Amino acid sequence: MPDLHRSLEDLDGERWGAAPPGSTRLVAEVHRLRRRPVGELSVEDLRLLVGQGMALDRLVPLALGHLRADPLASGDLYPGDLLCALLRADPAFWHARADLAAELACVVDGLGDPPAEVAAAARWFRARAA
Numbered sequence: 001m002p003d004l005h006r007s008l009e010d011l012d013g014e015r016w017g018a019a020p021p022g023s024t025r026l027v028a029e030v031h032r033l034r035r036r037p038v039g040e041l042s043v044e045d046l047r048l049l050v051g052q053g054m055a056l057d058r059l060v061p062l063a064l065g066h067l068r069a070d071p072l073a074s075g076d077l078y079p080g081d082l083l084c085a086l087l088r089a090d091p092a093f094w095h096a097r098a099d100l101a102a103e104l105a106c107v108v109d110g111l112g113d114p115p116a117e118v119a120a121a122a123r124w125f126r127a128r129a130a
Contacts, residue, residue: 056090
């Protein structure tokens with residue numbers, strides 16, 4: 001578990017600074033979130049960063065903490081959007097971190113009858129990452 005008082009920039013030693021002029025809202029938001037302490041990242045922040053494949057080794061354990069409490073935790077999109085972001089993360093990450101993949105699979109298995117979007121993401125995950 002990363003030091004929750006440090007930002008991704010502090011933890012990985014890469015200073016991105018502000019987004020370049022003319023960047024999309026998504027790029028600007030990722031740059032901004034990289035400077036926020038990871039312990040202050042919201043469900044939406046985690047959904048966005050994981051969805052972009054950012055610092056999975058540091059952020060997936062935090063996201064799984066939210067999912068243990070509420071498997072359908074939602075950011076700004078729909079119930080279960082954080083879970084879907086994790087399920088769609090790079091299969092190479094899940095192969096390298098089988099312990100976290102197993103924990104994610106347990107979250108999905110505990111849902112019973114998940115919403116259609118979550119069920120589709122779970123099928124993708126099981127076919128490629130588990």
